[in-house]
Amino acid sequence: AVAAPALAQSNPKISWKMTSSYGPSLPPLYSTAELFCKMVSEATDGNFSIRLYPAGEIVPGFGVMDAVGNRTVECGQTASYYFYGKDPAFCFDTAVPFGLNARQMYAWVYEAGGMALLRELFAPRNIVNFPLGNTGTQMGGWYRKEIKSVSDLQGLKMRTAGFAGEVMSRMGVVPQQIPPGDIYPSLEKGTLDAVEFVGPVDDEKLGFQKVAKYYYYPGWWEGSAQVSLYVNDGAYKELPKTYQAVIEMASRAAGGKLLGDYDANNPAALRRLIAGGAVLKAFPRDVMDAAFKASDEAYKEFCAKSEHFKKIHDHYMAFRDSVVPWFRVGEGSYDNYLGIALANQKK
Amino acid sequence: AVAAPALAQSNPKISWKMTSSYGPSLPPLYSTAELFCKMVSEATDGNFSIRLYPAGEIVPGFGVMDAVGNRTVECGQTASYYFYGKDPAFCFDTAVPFGLNARQMYAWVYEAGGMALLRELFAPRNIVNFPLGNTGTQMGGWYRKEIKSVSDLQGLKMRTAGFAGEVMSRMGVVPQQIPPGDIYPSLEKGTLDAVEFVGPVDDEKLGFQKVAKYYYYPGWWEGSAQVSLYVNDGAYKELPKTYQAVIEMASRAAGGKLLGDYDANNPAALRRLIAGGAVLKAFPRDVMDAAFKASDEAYKEFCAKSEHFKKIHDHYMAFRDSVVPWFRVGEGSYDNYLGIALANQKK
Numbered sequence: 272a273v274a275a276p277a278l279a280q281s282n283p284k285i286s287w288k289m290t291s292s293y294g295p296s297l298p299p300l301y302s303t304a305e306l307f308c309k310m311v312s313e314a315t316d317g318n319f320s321i322r323l324y325p326a327g328e329i330v331p332g333f334g335v336m337d338a339v340g341n342r343t344v345e346c347g348q349t350a351s352y353y354f355y356g357k358d359p360a361f362c363f364d365t366a367v368p369f370g371l372n373a374r375q376m377y378a379w380v381y382e383a384g385g386m387a388l389l390r391e392l393f394a395p396r397n398i399v400n401f402p403l404g405n406t407g408t409q410m411g412g413w414y415r416k417e418i419k420s421v422s423d424l425q426g427l428k429m430r431t432a433g434f435a436g437e438v439m440s441r442m443g444v445v446p447q448q449i450p451p452g453d454i455y456p457s458l459e460k461g462t463l464d465a466v467e468f469v470g471p472v473d474d475e476k477l478g479f480q481k482v483a484k485y486y487y488y489p490g491w492w493e494g495s496a497q498v499s500l501y502v503n504d505g506a507y508k509e510l511p512k513t514y515q516a517v518i519e520m521a522s523r524a525a526g527g528k529l530l531g532d533y534d535a536n537n538p539a540a541l542r543r544l545i546a547g548g549a550v551l552k553a554f555p556r557d558v559m560d561a562a563f564k565a566s567d568e569a570y571k572e573f574c575a576k577s578e579h580f581k582k583i584h585d586h587y588m589a590f591r592d593s594v595v596p597w598f599r600v601g602e603g604s605y606d607n608y609l610g611i612a613l614a615n616q617k618k
Numbered sequence: 619a620v621a622a623p624a625l626a627q628s629n630p631k632i633s634w635k636m637t638s639s640y641g642p643s644l645p646p647l648y649s650t651a652e653l654f655c656k657m658v659s660e661a662t663d664g665n666f667s668i669r670l671y672p673a674g675e676i677v678p679g680f681g682v683m684d685a686v687g688n689r690t691v692e693c694g695q696t697a698s699y700y701f702y703g704k705d706p707a708f709c710f711d712t713a714v715p716f717g718l719n720a721r722q723m724y725a726w727v728y729e730a731g732g733m734a735l736l737r738e739l740f741a742p743r744n745i746v747n748f749p750l751g752n753t754g755t756q757m758g759g760w761y762r763k764e765i766k767s768v769s770d771l772q773g774l775k776m777r778t779a780g781f782a783g784e785v786m787s788r789m790g791v792v793p794q795q796i797p798p799g800d801i802y803p804s805l806e807k808g809t810l811d812a813v814e815f816v817g818p819v820d821d822e823k824l825g826f827q828k829v830a831k832y833y834y835y836p837g838w839w840e841g842s843a844q845v846s847l848y849v850n851d852g853a854y855k856e857l858p859k860t861y862q863a864v865i866e867m868a869s870r871a872a873g874g875k876l877l878g879d880y881d882a883n884n885p886a887a888l889r890r891l892i893a894g895g896a897v898l899k900a901f902p903r904d905v906m907d908a909a910f911k912a913s914d915e916a917y918k919e920f921c922a923k924s925e926h927f928k929k930i931h932d933h934y935m936a937f938r939d940s941v942v943p944w945f946r947v948g949e950g951s952y953d954n955y956l957g958i959a960l961a962n963q964k965k
Contacts, residue, residue, distance in 0.1 A: 313863035516660035
């Protein structure tokens with residue numbers, strides 16, 4: 272046999288499959304996964320190729336955790352809070368009520384010890400997790416009627432789930448599980464009162480403003496939402512170190528695109544939604560206060576029930592309580608001043 | 619001659635030098651450049667190595683643009699607004715008064731056309747520019763006396779330069795150029811009234827709170843400050859495409875670390891500064907308004923003087939005016955609510 276050149280050993284031809292919880296109908300999310308695959312290929316001269324499949328093609332959208340864990344595919348793109356039913360602690364990898372904003376989340380994960388805790392959480396699932404971007408603060412959803420106070424939430428039939436649904440049910444909301452295709456007719460008929468999705472760019476495609484025109488903010492259950500890359504741990508260990516480094520780097524680099532894409536394109540999408548009849552509203556203060564209180568109660572319960580939930584919770588919340596006051600100083604005062612100054616200039 | 623294996627052609631051994639405007643005394647900035655070099659090496663199995671030099675070792679801190687342009691070194695880390703004297707338009711690559719915050723800057727550069735404009739600006743200097751992170755909103759600096767209104771700025775001797783100095787001088791401030799080592803004694807003697815630097819993490823090392831205890835925010839001239847990687851265009855063109863892709867990816871990936879590092883570590887640094895005597899103050903509204911007005915005048919003058927300044931200005935400001943109102947909706951309302959809720963909880 273002819274010995275392979277030394278270089279070939281660090282650059283083997285490897286082909287992976289990646290399954291996503293999203294598809295091309297959600298461009299910022301899906302194109303972030305596409306960019307990740309492209310970056311991995313380009314950095315390895317095409318030797319490490321990852322083929323991306325949209326939700327449902329080889330694995331259902333909510334099947335990513337199992338499919339990666341059992342190596343049906345080597346990797347996947349998803350949001351960990353979809354797996355709230357398996358373990359509420361997974362929400363700390365995506366979003367929790369009154370949690371960190373996008374910058375704070377990045378800082379917690381990469382620079383304040385969050386990653387080690389999350390890796391520990393995913394290890395028993397045979398998954399090595401990497402952040403793959405963030406959506407930023409999401410909107411509070413579409414409502415058929417105005418929410419003037421917390422009493423308007425009593426009996427409100429809202430399509431929501433997971434940790435958000437848990438907290439909302441404590442506030443009187445009746446969370447509904449409805450297939451995506453049924454949301455619009457249900458809002459139209461009034462068998463559904465409200466629905467939450469993402470933000471202007473993604474919401475625009477759904478046309479909810481025609482049947483539930485009140486568009487509330489902020490989505491206090493998603494002050495930011497981190498998207499994740501799951502890699503099967505066995506497949507990861509088999510990679511040469513160079514390819515492992517490329518995955519880490521590409522996940523960071525491609526992840527930046529997601530937030531940038533939303534930030535660049537949400538403003539025009541919101542303007543179009545408003546022109547098309549959406550009525551933009553802030554949640555009343557008493558709704559926010561009730562949500563904050565209900566979240567606090569839910570956290571206490573979850574911490575009492577699960578030691579590992581409590582371990583991540585305490586670390587995450589200590590970081591939040593330290594970083595949020597600082598953000599009010601420089602960032603907050605700057606953003607607030609500039610927002611007001613530009614609004615006054617227009618008058 | 620023996621033909622080299624095909625793989626070797628895409629993985630040649632290449633060694634570059636990188637010079638920085640910073641040194642190890644500014645850990646978030648310098649360690650971002652270190653991480654960039656590490657990522658490039660790891661992604662290429664050590665075949666593409668970039669050796670980093672701190673400011674002053676082979677090139678002075680403010681010599682990065684010339685050194686990269688004439689290929690004294692192949693690449694460098696710097697902030698483009700240091701080169702205001704060569705061309706005020708370079709500030710759009712870092713920070714301008716009442717400009718974009720860190721997330722907005724990222725979105726403008728990568729997702730809204732900013733990069734093409736900046737590349738055009740740097741091309742005549744033989745430089746291919748890449749963002750290499752952001753500091754976030756900087757502080758407004760250290761002042762010996764309280765600034766109660768804009769009249770307290772009249773005749774104020776402040777260490778500042780560039781675009782900020784230009785605007786401040788319109789507000790009555792007398793900008794001073796003083797070598798770093800002379801700042802502390804000058805503040806102590808009172809021959810200097812104020813100094814601006816970065817934010818808590820970097821400011822803490824300088825001890826200014828002992829001689830100029832009023833610590834103002836926000837740094838309206840640096841709502842965020844992007845740091846840049848400059849690559850000599852000839853050196854860049856000689857790279858295999860794989861290495862070009864690795865540079866782009868590593869600059870995005872390592873760049874994220876800078877903001878994360880500041881966000882994670884500024885809160886504790888600020889608490890220590892306050893414990894050590896710093897008095898945290900917001901600029902009064904009339905100072906902010908005067909700064910906004912003076913900036914507007916400076917922009918008008920610069921646009922009238924330079925076509926290419928105007929071209930970038932108009933694009934950048936159109937993006938700002940579109941994105942800032944959107945940030946007030948979701949992000950702003952969420953951050954503001956959470957900040958207040960956590961402050962009330964402590965009481």
